[in-house]
Amino acid sequence: DAGVTQSPTHLIKTRGQHVTLRCSPISGHKSVSWYQQVLGQGPQFIFQYYEKEERGRGNFPDRFSARQFPNYSSELNVNALLLGDSALYLCASAWNRDRGIYEQYFGPGTRLTVT
Amino acid sequence: AQSVTQLDSQVPVFEEAPVELRCNYSSSVSVYLFWYVQYPNQGLQLLLKYLSGSTLVKGINGFEAEFNKSQTSFHLRKPSVHISDTAEYFCAVSDRDDKIIFGKGTRLHILP
Numbered sequence: 001d002a003g004v005t006q007s008p009t010h011l012i013k014t015r016g017q018h019v020t021l022r023c024s025p026i027s028g029h030k031s032v033s034w035y036q037q038v039l040g041q042g043p044q045f046i047f048q049y050y051e052k053e054e055r056g057r058g059n060f061p062d063r064f065s066a067r068q069f070p071n072y073s074s075e076l077n078v079n080a081l082l083l084g085d086s087a088l089y090l091c092a093s094a095w096n097r098d099r100g101i102y103e104q105y106f107g108p109g110t111r112l113t114v115t
Numbered sequence: 116a117q118s119v120t121q122l123d124s125q126v127p128v129f130e131e132a133p134v135e136l137r138c139n140y141s142s143s144v145s146v147y148l149f150w151y152v153q154y155p156n157q158g159l160q161l162l163l164k165y166l167s168g169s170t171l172v173k174g175i176n177g178f179e180a181e182f183n184k185s186q187t188s189f190h191l192r193k194p195s196v197h198i199s200d201t202a203e204y205f206c207a208v209s210d211r212d213d214k215i216i217f218g219k220g221t222r223l224h225i226l227p
Contacts, residue, residue: 033214042119042205042217043159056214090158092215103149104215106159 002027004093004107012113013081021076021110025093031055032074033104034066035090043090049074078112086114117142117208121218128196129226136191136221138206148189149207149215150180159205165189176200201225 005024013019025032031050035043048056049068063079072093078085088111092104122137140146148165163174170182180191189206206218 035217040220042207042219043215045214045216048214058214092159103147103161103164105161106151108158 004091004105006089006091006107006110008110009108010111010113012115014115015081015083017081018077018079019081019112021078021089021091021112022073023076023091023093023107024073025091026105029093029095029105030072031094031104032068032072033092033094034074034076035092036060037088037090037109038084039087046076081114083114086112088112117146117210117216119206119208119216119218121206121221123221124219125222125224127224127226130198131195133194134192134196134200134223136204136206136223138189138191138218140187140189140206140208142187142208142210144210147209148180148182149209150174150178150189150191151205151207151217152176153203153205153220155202162191162204196223196225198225198227 045058
């Protein structure tokens with residue numbers, strides 16, 4: 001079975017530009033979460049989507065937005081990029097049972113470099 | 116609010132020696148606890164998880180962890196490490212609201 005896939009694997013953007021990152025969850029998983037991992041730190045929660053609705057949001061500015069599509073894939077959008085947005089962006093999918101998360105499966109990440 | 120503290124940022128250990136990576140958490144409700152491993156230039160892989168039941172949890176690659184509610188700890192152990200265990204290890208907690216809070220990570224250095 002295919003795991004969580006993310007695209008692109010790497011990209012380089014300039015300050016002020018916009019970026020879109022994509023994630024496809026494991027088949028059957030309806031929940032997608034996004035995390036930002038700055039070099040040398042643990043991942044930080046950005047968003048969680050379930051059944052196309054936002055279920056949670058971390059402490060990130062409004063420049064960050066996301067959405068989930070009917071096939072449960074997801075996009076993370078970041079506007080007006082700053083140097084500090086350089087990070088590994090991780091997507092995780094999970095099978096929600098009731099309101100609980102039993103475990104999340106992470107994709108390989110997208111490495112974003114802002115110059 | 117939940118938080119996770121990984122007490123050591125780096126742990127050097129000789130090959131075939133035992134290792135313990137320490138993790139303490141704080142939460143006002145029942146939690147799920149996780150250990151993830153991240154190999155260089157890769158995403159996160161789940162090593163093991165505690166959801167309920169037995170406090171001793173066995174994971175992949177010979178790792179195990181013990182949930183101690185009174186000490187709010189979830190330390191990771193392996194009786195004999197191999198060079199391939201060189202990686203960053205993250206302890207994480209979830210209070211079942213669909214997000215995971217990660218610690219800052221512990222880098223495990225295996226010495227020959």
